[in-house]
Amino acid sequence: MALPRPPAAVVFDMDGLLFDTEALYREAAMTVAASRGHDLPEALFLSLVGRPWTANRAALLDHFGAGFAIDAFQADWIRQFDTIVDGRLALKPGVLRLLDTLDALRLPRAIATSSHHSDVRRNLAAHGLAGRFDAVVAHGDYARGKPAPDPFLHAAARLGVAPEHCLALEDSHNGVRSAAAAGMAVVMVPDLLAPTAEMHGLCTLVAPDLEQVCDLLLAASAAPVGRTSGTLPPPARLGGTVQS
Template identity: 35%
Template sequence: MNCKAVVFDMDGVILDSEQLVVKSWQKTADKYGIEDIESFCMAALGLNREAAKKLFVQMYKGRCGEGQDTLDEERYESLKVEMAAEFHRAAAEGELVLKPGVTDMLKMLRDNCIPCALATSTRKEVVTMELINLGVIDYFDKLVCGDMVDRSKPAPDIFLKACEELGVESESAWAVEDSYNGVRAAYAAGMKIAMIPDLVQPDDEMRDKADFIFKNMNEFQEYILESIRA
């Protein structure tokens, strides 16, 4: 398959961040007696802030935390602030790292003049800070973030915008994703899809929608290199 561009998701694909997010949410939820927060974390993979908030209220509707706090949108926002503070504390202590093989993959794309972009539901302010801190921001030709599009994944908007920014047709670009919502978004955008599972393993829907499922970034890099040499 001809590769005109590659568009990466960030959390769980570029950054080994999703387990740290779950850990930070669990620590925050335990503090207030909120049960089964991991189910929310799994369902929220790939969603932007607003979509995740709506999902939280939907999942916890009519339920209360310790002290009988109603788990509504306002409560979600305060919990999210605490979770984010815990996440950034852990990140500052070195717990946020790149996924294995990412730097080599990005260097290979640059060496072969294949443009790449990031399409992430995370806000641009956070994305920029994390990519700078980990030394990879300059590898990306474009950053398209959750606060730059109207509709969250699984809608295709963020991938379509990334392809538009790169100046390529979506059908000629690869999307690299780990989440169900991300794969659905890339599929709706008409892209070629490489799924590299992180916290969740592919089900029948994912195996149907993804063109390939790779064990890790190194396998995807080898595939792209072989297609270049062919």
Template identity: 40%
Template sequence: MSLSPELQHRLAQADALIFDMDGTLVDTMPLHYIAWQQVAEHYRLPFSKPRFYQLGGVPTFETLQILSAEAGLEIDLQAAKAMKEGLSRALMPKATPIAETLAIVQQFFGTKPLAIATGSSRAGAQMLLGQLELAHYFDALVTADDVARHKPAPDVFLAAAQRLNVAPERCVAFEDTDIGIEAILSAGMSAVDVRDLIK
């Protein structure tokens, strides 16, 4: 994959690079959708594929709160969250890295600090990164468990920059959803939409 000269320049000038995980670094979104479809069917929650991608990056519990409110249903949120996480764990061995993003990680590994800023739980992120042998590339991992406000709030990206000891405006961050891009821009960082890289 060859990056545009403009993007290469932006990445070269940055002091740190920050990556979302699901759908950006690792191709997990189709697997998460399968799990969500089973949960949605079980709890009779409408959840279309477009709505699923709109909520990409929102932690499981918050997604369930949103969906149940939209449907006007009261469900056992903790039980539904446990169901979704169990189904996802069972599917994650099928996950693979996204080649275009991994190539950027490998290009800058050892020359710039790198971090992950994900809406996944810490346990889920550590499991996936360990399974795919990706953890060693990153100097920091910030998850949904580490911040009070989640995407589209900028907190997870700001926390990643803080852990790298790099000013947000000196970071370039990578995302695959609209709310993720919103979070990056709200953090004062330069954003790269990986959907443009993997077309």
């Protein structure tokens, strides 16, 4: 298992990839649904992972019915998540080693997420990672959310690197679809969703965790020149910003 060439930049998803939050979102959603006398099937929740709220709102109304108090449900879901995430926000294995490796390789990196900027700031601050990313693309920064390519295209533009020279790291099916549609090489690191035949077709690789991604990047950076022809050199990083 190897990357076809070393990337010039790396774009991360956030929930389920950097932070172990998807299981907490599931716990919060099912708790709130039960408190309202509803059952939220596991399959339905999993179909919501990696999608913007507009799409998820429609899916929940389709399941629960047009009379379902969707806005109140969303508000309670967010409050319940905010309650349980405090003190339980864990990094996914390999995050710190991978960020240290990107520093050593001088590779710029961004986050492309469906979550809000406030969520990104909270999560990064909780683990002292606020200065470890060159750009953050979040809800409100793009017209179309995942699985459309917009979040990843915006991230590449913020980094000043062509999408085809970026490596995208994703855990969700819709995130993989988004990154692949943007023209990026994609490594899926599964969280709640197992890779399907479609995912294997869209991804360059499927890795068990970010430790493996770290090893892949180190191996690609050490590859002979003949194996990496056509790769753009990493943009220079000065003072935490990317100079293109």
